[in-house]
């Protein structure tokens with residue numbers, strides 16, 4: 001058994017204006033860092049509209065498709081842009097997450113990483129924001145629940161920003177445990193501990209600006225891992241953002257590359273205990289190119305060690 005890597009050249013066709021942190025070079029660096037690894041490489045398919053419709057209304061999907069510019073850029077919100085290639089990229093990013101669920105649940109691979117962009121965890125039901133168009137992690141969770149019939153799925157989001165989109169899309173989904181840690185205060189401002197979901201299945205973990213990897217480990221050991229073990233998900237989906245890295249320009253946490261390896265290894269351990277190792281991870285943020293590449297590689301190497 002092995003680890004799958006799902007990606008597509010279309011994800012490099014989502015172009016952002018000069019100076020924008022969520023840029024094509026991010027994915028180029030990630031793919032270069034993973035080049036030498038022995039992964040099962042899979043071309044990400046375009047997502048089916050039926051999968052998108054589990055989390056976004058038809059009118060929103062139509063609006064996003066309609067917003068695609070024929071050249072240059074369309075500005076969707078303060079920091080979210082579309083280029084002519086953005087719809088295809090977003091369809092591949094969502095399609096990768098769904099296909100990864102199919103592969104892991106079908107026993108084709110032990111776990112999977114989706115190296116795609118645009119990211120997804122800020123996209124709410126009817127609102128594109130924070131560089132995100134579709135809620136990739138949430139729609140993967142819904143696909144696992146509604147299409148595959150799982151009873152419990154967990155999403156763990158360790159991106160430095162709050163996974164407000166995933167929280168919004170799964171707020172009233174009692175079968176999905178959403179755990180998201182974030183620097184607070186920081187954009188988008190949500191993610192307080194009293195935001196717990198309609199069925200108490202949302203766990204928000206605020207982390208203080210300037211806090212270290214050691215502090216993160218203590219909080220994850222005290223709050224995140226026990227909650228996961230109690231919930232006993234049949235699949236763990238990771239929103240893997242690497243912008244809590246100490247070198248990242250958009251935030252102020254001080255995690256090392258080793259901290260990302262640790263968190264991944266611990267999640268793999270829990271997955272082994274409760275769900276036969278099933279993990280689907282999808283790329284979210286990470287804006288220092290070298291830190292992103294190094295931390296992503298460390299993350300994927302831990303997934304590979306756990307694949308059996």
Ligand SMILES: [Zn+2]
Pocket residue numbers: 159160161241243284285286
């Ligand atoms: Zn982020």
